[in-house]
Amino acid sequence: MLNTSVLVALIIYFIGVFVVGFYAMKFVSKARKTEEAAKSEEGFLGEFLTSGRDLGGFVLAMTMVATYLSAGSFIGGPGAAYTFGLGWVFLAMTQMPTGYFTLSVLGKKFAIVARKIKAVTINDFIRRRYESKPLVIITSISIIVFFIAAMGAQWIGAARLLQGSIGLPYETALAIFAITVIIYTTIGGFRAVTLTDTLQGVIMTLGTILLFFVGLKAGGGLTNIIQDMKAMDPRMITPFGGDPGFMTMAWVASFWILVGFAIVGLPSVAVRAMSYKDTKSLHRGIKYGTIVSMILLILMHGVGAFGSLIVPDIASGDLVIPTLTVELFPGWVAGLILAGPLAAVMSTVDSQLLIVVGAIVNDLYANYINPEAKKDSKKMSRVSFLATIAVGVVIFIVAYNPPDLMVWLNLYANAGLISTFLWPIILGLYWKKANKEGAFASMIVGIGTYVAFSYVWPRPLGMHTIALPLFLALVAFVVVSNVTKDPSDEIIEAFWGV
Amino acid sequence: MSNNNEKKEFIEDPRYKQCNREVKYAAILGIVNMVWWFGWGYGLGSQPVEEYTYIMGLPTWFFMSSVVGAVLFTVATFFMIDKLFKHMPLDDMTEEEAKKYLEEVENNA
Numbered sequence: 094m095l096n097t098s099v100l101v102a103l104i105i106y107f108i109g110v111f112v113v114g115f116y117a118m119k120f121v122s123k124a125r126k127t128e129e130a131a132k133s134e135e136g137f138l139g140e141f142l143t144s145g146r147d148l149g150g151f152v153l154a155m156t157m158v159a160t161y162l163s164a165g166s167f168i169g170g171p172g173a174a175y176t177f178g179l180g181w182v183f184l185a186m187t188q189m190p191t192g193y194f195t196l197s198v199l200g201k202k203f204a205i206v207a208r209k210i211k212a213v214t215i216n217d218f219i220r221r222r223y224e225s226k227p228l229v230i231i232t233s234i235s236i237i238v239f240f241i242a243a244m245g246a247q248w249i250g251a252a253r254l255l256q257g258s259i260g261l262p263y264e265t266a267l268a269i270f271a272i273t274v275i276i277y278t279t280i281g282g283f284r285a286v287t288l289t290d291t292l293q294g295v296i297m298t299l300g301t302i303l304l305f306f307v308g309l310k311a312g313g314g315l316t317n318i319i320q321d322m323k324a325m326d327p328r329m330i331t332p333f334g335g336d337p338g339f340m341t342m343a344w345v346a347s348f349w350i351l352v353g354f355a356i357v358g359l360p361s362v363a364v365r366a367m368s369y370k371d372t373k374s375l376h377r378g379i380k381y382g383t384i385v386s387m388i389l390l391i392l393m394h395g396v397g398a399f400g401s402l403i404v405p406d407i408a409s410g411d412l413v414i415p416t417l418t419v420e421l422f423p424g425w426v427a428g429l430i431l432a433g434p435l436a437a438v439m440s441t442v443d444s445q446l447l448i449v450v451g452a453i454v455n456d457l458y459a460n461y462i463n464p465e466a467k468k469d470s471k472k473m474s475r476v477s478f479l480a481t482i483a484v485g486v487v488i489f490i491v492a493y494n495p496p497d498l499m500v501w502l503n504l505y506a507n508a509g510l511i512s513t514f515l516w517p518i519i520l521g522l523y524w525k526k527a528n529k530e531g532a533f534a535s536m537i538v539g540i541g542t543y544v545a546f547s548y549v550w551p552r553p554l555g556m557h558t559i560a561l562p563l564f565l566a567l568v569a570f571v572v573v574s575n576v577t578k579d580p581s582d583e584i585i586e587a588f589w590g591v
Numbered sequence: 592m593s594n595n596n597e598k599k600e601f602i603e604d605p606r607y608k609q610c611n612r613e614v615k616y617a618a619i620l621g622i623v624n625m626v627w628w629f630g631w632g633y634g635l636g637s638q639p640v641e642e643y644t645y646i647m648g649l650p651t652w653f654f655m656s657s658v659v660g661a662v663l664f665t666v667a668t669f670f671m672i673d674k675l676f677k678h679m680p681l682d683d684m685t686e687e688e689a690k691k692y693l694e695e696v697e698n699n700a
Binding site for chain 2: 314331
């Protein structure tokens with residue numbers, strides 16, 4: 094049955110997203126006109142992939158938070174808190190540093206270097222720093238493969254959400270979602286993506302706060318909720334979660350590496366650190382980002398944990414947020430709140446979509462397949478639009494036959510990307526001796542051990558699968574860089590000189 | 592492997608010194624945040640549930656590690672940005688601009 098009042102609220106939200114897309118389109122069309130674009134050296138792709146580096150503090154914070162907080166944090170995360178209790182809220186807090194850590198570590202240096210070498214994608218950075226064609230081809234393919242997997246999972250989440258709340262058939266829900274994302278990303282590029290992220294970030298934050306306090310009241314206050322959880326299963330209020338042996342100390346603590354610190358290596362996140370306007374924007378971005386991620390993480394996962402009392406016995410933990418929302422709020426308010434998790438998904442996948450397009454168009458096509466095309470803004474824009482639509486269609490097909498519990502799928506793809514990019518970005522930025530042989534070694538060791546471990550040793554030394562491979566990749570990078578030739582003087586001067 | 596004497600001379604970007612400093616501050620903040628979270632969370636949370644104490648209805652291990660921790664490290668982030676981070680231009684510099692920037696930094700120090 095169709096829930097019309099939820100539908101109306103969501104339609105209003107979708108219209109808002111489209112308005113932003115059309116607003117951004119003006120800038121993209123301007124950049125497409127060859128004579129305008131010729132003035133800026135980065136041309137059409139500079140606008141389409143980094144919005145001409147003009148992000149302000151608030152937009153930077155919102156697009157940062159909205160990009161890394163995905164469906165995992167709004168559907169899978171609260172779902173796990175529903176199952177495991179307070180321990181999972183505690184685990185979610187390992188994402189807390191992402192608000193300040195990522196932007197501070199890539200920091201001003203990444204922005205300065207990106208301007209020096211005119212980088213508009215992470216692969217531009219890798220290409221100039223390591224000067225190796227095979228390396229760039231590997232990183233580009235890694236982006237395309239892993240992000241399409243991640244997006245497939247996210248789109249499934251979004252479609253489920255629409256299906257659960259409005260009552261649309263899964264296929265229709267998926268189609269509506271896919272068409273919206275593809276259209277505004279195609280017409281508006283990075284500017285549309287960051288502005289819709291901001292709109293979506295605001296909606297997520299307001300929705301989360303509202304849901305938390307109403308949930309708190311429905312559960313009879315904190316003391317009641319915690320004591321009821323304890324009565325249901327005392328382990329629900331420990332850091333070890335409901336199932337004995339699952340949330341062990343080493344495993345939970347290693348999430349600091351996966352979702353806290355190593356997020357620096359996610360291309361969709363890192364590219365934002367080269368797109369802000371000035372240091373004032375950066376400083377504000379870090380402050381706002383930290384506040385917003387703190388509020389979202391603790392309240393959204395808290396609500397998931399409360400859900401175990403308010404709506405016990407739902408079929409899958411993933412459904413806790415939609416179920417609670419529909420249970421606790423009248424239709425149109427529910428619609429606005431449900432726009433929150435939907436916004437979380439949308440704001441993650443639009444960035445990922447753009448990164449994949451960047452990898453195809455900027456890193457592979459313009460660099461290696463047709464180097465002449467880069468000067469022709471009209472051609473670049475046509476190729477970018479076609480690539481965006483094509484990638485969107487591929488993801489739609491991937492998401493059409495959905496598997497269950499998407500949080501694990503999502504983590505798998507993230508881990509692959511982090512193994513590829515973390516050390517080449519950080520060491521390339523801060524260590525003069527980092528060279529292409531080292532970068533190769535770290536990627537091979539990182540991805541290789543990660544894939545091998547996930548089959549034969551899923552919890553190396555008790556930790557999450559990603560922790561040990563990342564460490565081994567670092568060792569490989571440092572050792573190999575030390576025994577092979579230093580990068581050329583030209584590279585060092587381009588990156589370190591004035 | 593390298594021989595520094597053979598390397599071509601170039602002026603290192605004067606902004607990097609401050610950039611490198613800021614990275615260290617953020618890394619220290621992140622590690623302290625983790626230690627705080629771990630210490631309170633597992634220090635108190637590992638007790639038997641019957642011995643738990645509560646603050647505002649939440650178990651003390653959770654309240655201190657996750658609620659106080661979140662607020663505390665947000666405040667610490669603000670402090671870090673306001674007191675330790677510095678403004679600087681991000682655009683490409685010529686050698687003259689680099690020298691001027693260096694002078695300004697030294698005058699402010």
